[in-house]
Amino acid sequence: MKFQKAQAIVEFAFVLPLFLLLMVGLFYFGFAFADYLMLSNTTRSIAHEASLVQDTAASQEIVKNNLKDIKLISDVFKWEPDREAGRNNQYLEVKFENHDVVVTANAPYNTNSYVGRLMENFGSSSALNGINITYTMYRPDSDGSNVGN
Template identity: 35%
Template sequence: MRNLQRGQAIVEFAIVLPLFLLLVFAIFFIGMMMVDYLTLSSLARSSARDAAVIRVEDYKKYKYQEIRSKYENNKLPIDIFEWNPKTSKEDFKITYEKNSQNVKVEMKAALNTDGYALAKVVDNLAGSKMKKIKINVTYNMYSENKLE
């Protein structure tokens, strides 16, 4: 009778282990995605603050180019998402809205399925639907100076 119970425990373990590992893997992967999201959000907030306090003379001369160059060299720590502000102007935009006198910072990043091994594994498991996962961070801040 004891041998049958031992066999039952091994079968239960074999059924539960893959589900448990999948759950742990999913928690780990989502945590890594959140690190990249929080880093991008922090960069957006910092660049919006710098853009909100820019002097009128500097705005007319550079149009936020100094701020862009200051923050575009930053990298995402885990690199689950691909953020290339130097090659793509859509990944990092700073605009001034005349009507509301707000500075708007937009940052976008797509899932890096080409370069990161863990992202490739998840992409293969999900059936290539992971490419649709993107981060879009928009940060608005009231400008201290009327720029236009």
């Protein structure tokens, strides 16, 4: 009977670290996925609202309004857009091309985070550079001639 209790304790000692590692991995994956969804929704919202305006000053105001309360849940990614000016930088770029608005969000891995460094060093594939999201929205002409077409 004593050997069975000892066997259960030894098995538990082997399984517990693996289970905890799995749980921590699931939590970090969930946080990273929540960050991706937040950035995707923000980028889409900025692209949609910027497609409705015609001038750069109004688009900068849209960017400022959409970014003022956005923070990432985890420390895996680095996200530091220009919240005050609403201008383009390496994290968020809004471009007007012909009749399109192209909004690109880039959140590279945070090298101050252990998981960020681990993911950055995991591989050299372009898919492993962090979160890169691009939304393109059609923008009608200023005279309204393309609206509804």
